[in-house]
Amino acid sequence: MSALILALIAGAVVGLALGALGGGGGVLAVPALIYLLGFTPSAATTAGLLIVTATSLTALWTRARAGHVRWRAGALFAAAGLVPAALAGAAAAHLPQPVLTGAFALLAAAAAVRMLRPARGTGDGSAAPRPGRAAGAGAGLGAVTGLLGVGGGFLAVPALVAVLGLEMQAAVGTSQLVIVGNSLASLATRGFTASGLDWAVIAPFTAAAMLGAWDGKRLAGKLSGPALQRVFAVLLLAVAAFMLVDALS
Known part of the structure; x- marks a missing residue:
């Protein structure tokens, strides 16, 4: 199968995940770039950030039109992660490839386990924000994004x-x-x-992901949220296991 077809298929899956679940696109994009399209882990994390940024902008627009974006709260949360994201992004270029692969595998496994656990409840907008915890959570999320090339929606x-x-x-x-x-x-x-990135692969991958995000938003309205999360979690566990074996071999 040609690289173009693989990029289109993988991009569509990434977009569906991000549009339906609000996260998870980068966790799928990076291993797809490494194992299906031949990117190195370092190049894959950079390309993953490009893909996730474009796809998230598409998803942000659709969610904003529906009135589901809290701009002030989101901006404050994101602001806490900007410096950690930048510093971790610079550090990632100097880490050995097996370390990046192993760290990514552990992150994917942790995300899958979290998705499989029963929800403890949802917010109703009445809880008082805790600035210290919000800053800490935002900074931690930024560091993960910068280091591993994932948007971190499953944590956000x-x-x-x-x-x-x-x-x-x-x-x-x-x-x-x-x-x-x-x-x-x-x-x-x-x-x-x-x-040094292969834009002939990244461009169609990104385009398919952006289109998939639209379909993912509609899919989320038709199917059970918990069912979608379980399917995605099982896929993540399989990806994590494969990457961990690869990093240790």
């Missing part, structure tokens, strides 16, 4: 619910704003690596 959504008290739909929409901010901050320090 529960954090926005638990720390800022957003209801689930608003948390999913606002997470797109956080993802865009952190991804752009990381890309600012990774710019010197972008010249």
Whole structure:
């Protein structure tokens, strides 16, 4: 199968995940770029950030039109992660490839386990935001985004619910704003690596992901949220196991 077809298929899956669940696009994009399209882990994390940024902007627009974005809360949350994202993005270029692969595998496994756990409840917008916890959660999310090239929506959504008290739909929409901010901050320090990327693969991958995000939003309205999360979690566990074996071999 040609690289173009693989890029289109993988991009569509990434977009569906991000549009339906508010996150998870980068966790699928990076391994797809490495194992299906031949990118190195370092190049894949940079390309993953480019893809996630473009796709998240598409998802952000659709969520904003529906009134599901809390701009002030999202901007404050994202602001705490900008510096950590930039610093981690610069550090990622100096880490050995097996370390990046292994760290990514552990992150994917943690995300899958979280998705399989029963939800503890959702916010209703009435909880009082806790600035210290919000800053800490935003900074941690930014560091993860910068280091591993993922938007971190699967971490941002529960954090926005638990720390800022957003209801689930608003948390999913606002997470797109956080993802865009952190991804752009990381890309600012990774710019010197972008010249070696294969744009003939990244461009169709990104286009398919952006279109998939539209379909993912509609899919989320038709299917059970928990069912979507379980399917995605099982896929993530398989990806994590494969990457961990690869990193250790």
